[in-house]
Amino acid sequence: MKSEVILHINGEQRSTVIRQADTLLVVLRHLELTGAKPGCLNGDCGACTVLVNDTPIKSCMMLAIETVGQEITTIEGLHDTAIQRAFVEQFAFQCGYCTPGFVMNAYALTTQKPDADEETIRKWLESNICRCTSYQEIEQAVRSVLVQKKR
Amino acid sequence: MIPFDVAYYRPSTIEEAVQLFSSLEAEGKRPLYYGGGTEFITLARLGRTFADAVIDLKSLPECRILSVTAHELTFGAALSLSTIEEANSFPLLTKAVREIADRTARNQITLGGNICGRIFYHEAVLPFLLADSRVVIAGKEGISEQSIHEVFEQYMRLSPSQFLVQVKIDAVYNKLPYVHTKRRQQGNTGYPLVTVAALKKDEKLRVAFSGVCPFPFRSLEVEERLNRKLPLDVRIANAIEALPSPVLDDIEGSANYRLFVLRHALLDVITALEGESA
Ligand SMILES: Cc1cc2nc3c(=O)[nH]c(=O)nc-3n(C[C@H](O)[C@H](O)[C@H](O)COP(=O)(O)OP(=O)(O)OC[C@H]3O[C@@H](n4cnc5c(N)ncnc54)[C@H](O)[C@@H]3O)c2cc1C
């Protein structure tokens, strides 16, 4: 079953034809928004994380049709944000495959929970896996942004 | 990718949802209610479930309620686990849901999906079993409210046209002393080897489990043995003899290992609730 839908992505309206059974990840990538990565497709790795109404979501586990009328933000919609700069400054990646997912999650954390305590940081970052094990640097990047915000 | 076609419906009233289910069935379709979709999408991709229509419950106002009055707490079945976590209105439930999956997944997983889904851990149900909660269920026969103990026996005994609308508890339960512990094989986000949730009411322990047997449970027999005035290790050994089925024995953990973990978890839980007297 196919439908023509309008999705609100990164502040733009994108008209597209989708199968109602398509996940958001599949549709985003067909729209050439390939920042959200297919990893496990099972909800475990977080490589596919995007924001739906500012909330981090694993796009491999949501139907695209559910997001009609909602605001989707992908890594392509972030430009020179504090968390992106921090990832570069802290060398918070090696191969970079997990990076868009981590950045989206960390962007939501640092913008929505500027007072996040250690437990909150830990709980949020547990949603993503980095096969290159850049965990320490990623945590440092998140902390550096939180510290800037508290100043 | 989901290897079959699915029609997506998003009704805005309970009546419309039930009506849709009936009319789709009458057309020869296989409809399924849909919460966060995480389990449906995962199993569908693997060819382990099928539906040609899904009825999303997330726009039903009754399923989105989270209300706290002096007497009663009500949790809508379409609330995400992270919404429940942030609201923190029933601390034992907060603790239980915070240990399910990971934060991003909890933004999607719904209370109803966790309690009614096919994946058998159903960890969010444990606090509700302990709190003698009531469940509101909608279906072809209308809307009814029943004790959770009448409906949840190893899993939610719903007919296909029925869905969980709300779970309610008396407000007294959110003030009782509680302990919740989840022990995993490794890491901080996986399924449990053993989860034990407990609270103390009228000087008696109430205890519910997930990961021990292939279904979550609260057993009055197990509780009675744990409450006897005997040395703690004897109480625990007696309680383990009364488990309602053989202990899970799978790739996550052998039965012997789970039993070892269970003994320690019970020791910690009871010591925490009874203090020095344990
Ligand atoms: C990464 C990951 C980790 C997980 N870890 C854990 C864990 O540690 N512990 C644990 O207990 N679970 C865990 N789960 C399982 C998870 O809790 C279930 O997949 C989830 O509960 C399904 O919820 P959902 O809202 O996405 O359900 P859906 O996928 O929407 O639905 C699942 C099933 O429940 C039915 N259903 C949904 N809502 C209702 C309702 N209101 N009334 C009647 N039927 C309904 C649907 O028809 C369907 O059959 C994990 C899942 C993932 C993806």
Ligand code: FES
């Ligand atoms: S690809 Fe979505 S969580 Fe791994």
Ligand code: FES
């Ligand atoms: S940088 Fe390679 S997976 Fe994280």
